[in-house]
Amino acid sequence: MSHNNRVSVLDNGYVRLVDVMGSDLTVVNSARCSYAKESAELSERDIRLIKFLAREQHTSPFRHAIAQFEIYAPLMVARQWWKYIVGSAHQEGTGDSLDAWNESSRRYVTEEPTFYIPQADEWRSAPENSKQGSGEPVDTSVGDELVERLKFYVAHGMYLYEEALGAGVCPEQARLFLPAYGMYVRWYWTASLQSIAHFLAQRLEHDAQVEIQAYAKAILALIEPRFPVAIGELIPEKEDE
Template sequence: MGDDLRVANVARVSFNKWKTEMDEKDVRLIDFLARHEHTSPFRHTAVTIRVTAPIWLARQLGKHQVGMSWNETSRRYVDTDPEFFTPAEWRKRPDKSIKQGSGAPLAGGALYEVELLHKVNEQTARRTYERMLELGVAPELARGELPQNMLTSWVWTGSLTSFFHCYRLRAEGTAQREAQDFAGLLDDIISPLFPHCWQTLKDN
């Protein structure tokens, strides 16, 4: 909902003015708003996205809920075959850092064993869940047997201000790698919709 011009018009409405075409004055106004942290005009917009991610990442992102709406697929009602997330690489625990949760990629025998454990855990969790459903256990209870790397899906709506706050924190270099990947996807989605607003928020 809205576009770059919407943000400029909202800022300009205090002078009882409203334009139908964007020009360089609007670009300068948006730059001014971002530079001086006048964020309220950016809130008169909305972006809705559909996200699929592992539960542990969803719970990290769920911290960004001020001024946003989140509706998630519920395994109280859905008992389709669960899908699981496998990272592109398994990373070591860092030696000393408390600001970054991962070190270099695992290799050799340790990597082989971790991949095996991951596969066995996935298979066991799926079998346990499916068997509990077969025995008549309610889905809202059986779901408790599923691990945090199960994929979940939700619809997320928020303003540019809200999504930019999420992007800024998750794109930061000490965020978890997968959270940084999410921030990159958020950038890919929103940048074409609000090209000038999004860029000037990043620049400032």
């Protein structure tokens, strides 16, 4: 569901487009800089230039456009996302000036933990092809049982967490009791258009985990209207859903 610049994902997550620097014109004008030319409006000629740049992988003009997102996702998704370090860098010493990953950590805040609990019909079987992360849905009677078990597990972790806090333990250690993979974390992700397209090209694919695919679809829904030509060329086969 899309609301303004926010798209809901999974049971409690979302992606919000916080800020955007640039448009399709930014790509064109960055490329034309070497000819000391600038367009005020996107022309057919400009569109052809973007197509050419994308096709020939002249990627630097796509790095002058930047977008910032706020993401609320289970830790297992954040862990996969964190691997995109070029053009959305968050590691010192990469030589990339976009030091742009800020996450709520539960060291300082004790905001109510939220967990991802798939619905009964959302549990997937082990795949037949080992390169695929998961296969067909499992029977919903099995799914019903798994939902109950996961809720129980989360509640037990929460109980132990609160007991530890109650015993005066600091939040940064008490969080050891929280079931981490499904716990929602929130972070800001700032990335160049090229880096976003790279993320989308990989994570919209059927071999990406279904949960991160859902986030990639949300990113696509938010970014495509802002860069319709560039996104259309960089990931032409992707359909917004």
